[in-house]
Amino acid sequence: MTRDDDSPPTPELLFLLGMAFQLVLTEFNERVAAAGYPDLRPVHGMAFQILGAEGATSSELAARLGVTKQAAGQLVDDLERRGYVLRTAHPAGGRRKLVVLTDAARRHLGIAGDVLHDLEAELARRAGADTPLLRAELLRLVHGLAGDDLPPLRPVW
Amino acid sequence: MTRDDDSPPTPELLFLLGMAFQLVLTEFNERVAAAGYPDLRPVHGMAFQILGAEGATSSELAARLGVTKQAAGQLVDDLERRGYVLRTAHPAGGRRKLVVLTDAARRHLGIAGDVLHDLEAELARRAGADTPLLRAELLRLVHGLAGDDLPPLRPVW
DNA sequence: CATCCAAGTAAAGGAGCTTTACAAGCATGA
DNA sequence: TCATGCTTGTAAAGCTCCTTTACTTGGATG
Numbered sequence: 001m002t003r004d005d006d007s008p009p010t011p012e013l014l015f016l017l018g019m020a021f022q023l024v025l026t027e028f029n030e031r032v033a034a035a036g037y038p039d040l041r042p043v044h045g046m047a048f049q050i051l052g053a054e055g056a057t058s059s060e061l062a063a064r065l066g067v068t069k070q071a072a073g074q075l076v077d078d079l080e081r082r083g084y085v086l087r088t089a090h091p092a093g094g095r096r097k098l099v100v101l102t103d104a105a106r107r108h109l110g111i112a113g114d115v116l117h118d119l120e121a122e123l124a125r126r127a128g129a130d131t132p133l134l135r136a137e138l139l140r141l142v143h144g145l146a147g148d149d150l151p152p153l154r155p156v157w
Numbered sequence: 158m159t160r161d162d163d164s165p166p167t168p169e170l171l172f173l174l175g176m177a178f179q180l181v182l183t184e185f186n187e188r189v190a191a192a193g194y195p196d197l198r199p200v201h202g203m204a205f206q207i208l209g210a211e212g213a214t215s216s217e218l219a220a221r222l223g224v225t226k227q228a229a230g231q232l233v234d235d236l237e238r239r240g241y242v243l244r245t246a247h248p249a250g251g252r253r254k255l256v257v258l259t260d261a262a263r264r265h266l267g268i269a270g271d272v273l274h275d276l277e278a279e280l281a282r283r284a285g286a287d288t289p290l291l292r293a294e295l296l297r298l299v300h301g302l303a304g305d306d307l308p309p310l311r312p313v314w
Numbered sequence: 315c316a317t318c319c320a321a322g323t324a325a326a327g328g329a330g331c332t333t334t335a336c337a338a339g340c341a342t343g344a
Numbered sequence: 345t346c347a348t349g350c351t352t353g354t355a356a357a358g359c360t361c362c363t364t365t366a367c368t369t370g371g372a373t374g
Contacts, residue, residue, distance in 0.1 A: 013291065014277075016296060016299060017177050018182070019307060023303055119171075133290075134295070137287060140284050153176060156199065
């Protein structure tokens with residue numbers, strides 16, 4: 001009894017999750033691009049968020065992004081060239097370098113946050129989606145699958 | 158008034174959608190791999206589902222997958238080499254070729270469907286997620302963003 | 315029959331990652 | 345003291361999957 005065949009043919013949960021994520025992310029990305037950041041992908045915003053106020057090392061960034069430290073290093077190279085991050089001396093010394101955000105990145109974080117909230121509010125209005133309920137249910141599902149620590153967010157295709 | 162700062166810090170809807178999708182997809186993919194298909198990625202399953210009972214041309218497949226026809230052609234090349242699809246003469250003639258599933262692909266479709274349903278049932282039990290409710294809310298959201306026609310499902314990173 | 319169009323294919327190239335390999339700084343125990 | 349080992353950071357090569365560019369082929373349309 002895995003399926004009720006005379007119910008309306010709702011797409012599978014997995015497909016719905018995928019389409020919802022993709023649609024919201026694409027819309028978000030387009031709005032952020034239109035706001036002056038056409039050359040920043042979602043992963044860059046994720047990196048900014050991880051680096052946050054205190055910064056982090058490339059290796060920490062790699063772990064949180066779920067990629068190799070080389071990939072994270074390349075990302076930092078790129079962002080540094082474009083003026084979004086700086087490699088500074090790490091207080092703990094050693095070979096470590098603390099990657100910190102520049103003001104340009106902080107401005108992006110602020111704008112992206114605004115876009116995100118506007119978008120969610122619009123979804124609640126336009127689609128009539130009960131976003132608090134949706135968030136609660138999704139949080140349950142995520143915790144059920146991943147435990148308490150939230151996993152890195154990566155493309156899975 | 159974009160944020161209520163004294164509410165519990167639930168992650169953003171976009172993040173929750175991403176994590177939920179990724180977790181469920183990864184779990185799904187691992188189970189399918191364990192069931193004997195370690196070399197099939199989600200996009201292959203999507204292709205099987207699109208080709209379905211009647212088959213389709215490479216160009217149709219490309220449109221539904223949201224990639225170029227060359228990319229779809231390469232996918233079909235690969236799947237044909239591995240015995241999952243066949244290029245047959247197209248009833249409409251012309252240069253068209255009808256790509257159809259082999260029995261191997263149909264077996265995969267059946268197993269993947271079972272895995273999907275098992276997984277959803279487990280989620281409802283383990284996580285206590287109200288999956289019908291979740292599906293309804295997600296469907297609302299998707300229709301609100303995409304209209305009636307469901308968009309191709311692609312990686313967005 | 316000349317023209318155009320859509321389908322398929324071929325080849326090159328690029329983005330973004332991994333793998334392999336190595337150098338540099340520090341901690342640890344014998 | 346100092347050899348060992350661990351971890352960070354980098355460098356270089358290679359791989360996968362996609363796109364871009366360009367071409368061929370079969371049929372429709374005037």
